[in-house]
Amino acid sequence: MGVVRTGEIKALTGLRIVAAMWVVLFHFRPLIWDASPRLKDDLAPLFNAGAQGVDLFFILSGFVLTWNYLDRMGSHFSGRATMHFLWLRLSRVWPVYLVTMHIAALWIIFTLHVGTVPSPDVEKLTAISYVRQLFMVQLWYEPFFDGTSWDGPAWSISAEWLAYLLFGAIILVIFRMARVTRARTLLLLAFAAALPPTVLLLASGHFYTPWSWLPRIVAQFVAGALACAAVRRLRLGRRGQLVAGFASILLTAAIVVILYYYDANPVPGMVDPGGVVDLLFMPLVVTLAIGVGSLPALLSTRLLVYGGQISFSLYMVHEIVHTSWNWAVQEYHIDLPKSVQKFVVIGLIAAAVAGAMLLYHSVEEPARRWMRRMVDFRDVQHDVHTGPPAAEGSRLASIDHARDARPPQSSARAG
Template structure:
């Protein structure tokens, strides 16, 4: 292997994709923030409406990222036929990543909903079209992250409204060992084949958006997680088959820019077609696997921007941001209705609104620093995840590498996090695509 030809990424953190996570998270956050009562900042929001109104698509971008990262990290670990021990290790790693902050936020917000129920008479306790059931049985469902699995619509399924996507993604994790049976057999397929499958997986959702502008129907959440996760997985298979050269990096950097341009054009087209109604701009999901794959193959252009320290840190706190923003917003919105001094349209409300957004980001940072990451490390070293190292004996004569410090990847995000796979390339690839060891 020469310096001009590198192997594609096989594991570890791809910093540009970590940085992309905060873009997806903020897309969702701004979408929800736009529902803040009052019109104090309506003039500022208006030019951005094509992007703001379609912020729910950030969840679909999370799903593509999740499918890519999970496949990149775990496909080789799972092997042709995942053993029960490896499946258990995988599931435990996912629990360690997504469950601690999820259960804390869900429990605290559930307590808020119970309190609010004692203060209102109209039964409107959560800012959802269908009110969630807050009782012991549904609390157990929330804790197990299965509250969505038997529901055709996600409205009212989760106490924290946005957490429906966590339940959907947990289902994808549970089924991932089954998907491995297919992905393993496609791992050597030409990149053009798996790349076409990646874009093709998003076609059903794009078609619904293009024809109806209404991508919410019975079990649409299952289509979204299935399409997004598989699209990310197929994208990963395509990327693994491409040798990274300077020319490939230049092309990938250009494709990434083109994908972003097409996404923006598609969103403005959807706004024009729907005249401010509907979600015709959802057709842009076709570009999500293209964007993720091109960013993974290059360190230039957009990849360089997304790989900067602030963007990567934003990606790492994105999961906490995704979970905490709804409780913060809803408590603030309720306070606006209860407290005349911060009523919608008041001067004090206008001052506090941007502060609430900044506070949400700060809270996400604190959640990641003092809850999400410490809890993940604590659980990983005390559960079945530690069995993976003992699952397969080393070959005779193979030196045992010293333990390395683990560093968080994020996620899935909306979602999912990056989990390291053993590095299989030499120093040349490492020099070209430096990775930090990360874990989910």
């Protein structure tokens, strides 16, 4: 079945902060455009598609979870292993989710008692909504994700939680497919699995349609899982790794080119052309996972890996910062010159990053260790001595040095 690899893939950890910042810039667009109209002319095609960063997260999630759990959970079903997996996933996302959920609720209450502009989300604060938010199922009852969560980005965590609950069954199928299927076929299947959201976009012209969140999470998550199964079967020499690294640069450039092309040449009836680039996310993740060279090396730097580690906290806290400022502008009729607005936007993004760092070090990591200790003390003891966490919270040794140390082979084989 090829070389079985385990451990953190640093380039994918670094890719997480890129996806998170893409979403952040998407939400901060109106403030950025007001501060600098020229940036709107230059960067609107890229920033307007920032919502696609969520789909990149979905693919990364399916890939990394399969990377870490295929051998542990794929050979046979185990209720104990599945519950252990779900608890570890809960320990990874629930603490920050709960904190930001309650911060968002307190903010909504604050606007009721201060000033004259209550939050438009006041009607969301109901008992049944609280229970749904608490158990991360608020999205499951709604065809559209807008307005489902007190903290806006939390809708995707509700979608991810559904994928986690299905993972025990998905991994059984992926494991058996991987045993009898060549790597190139698995890659084709992964590409096919990622198609539904784009097919729906091409059919309707809209990426955001009733219940569209469901094929987004299922398709992209499964595509990431299949792509991981393919990568685990690949045997690449140094030349193949260099080619993959160069291909990751070409794919990144292609994503940017496509976004600008559709901006300059709009398709009649297509409202969300940026969704087309979703088709390149799976190949991008694969090439970064197996490649070496400039882009994989850049994403593997200590700064970007740290950014990847705090990316979840950034994703969860940035919209609270954004919403708070918008409320202050409306409540106090703030009208600043553009020269000052630029510094305000930079300050708000810096505040979101600082909040993410605070959440990561004071909530995310301590709570994750505490919850893991409840089910596996030895894992936590091992964590303390093995350095920074993997992208999905499983602390495994980095594969990057081992991969680079392998003697080069004359050819790359699949299968």
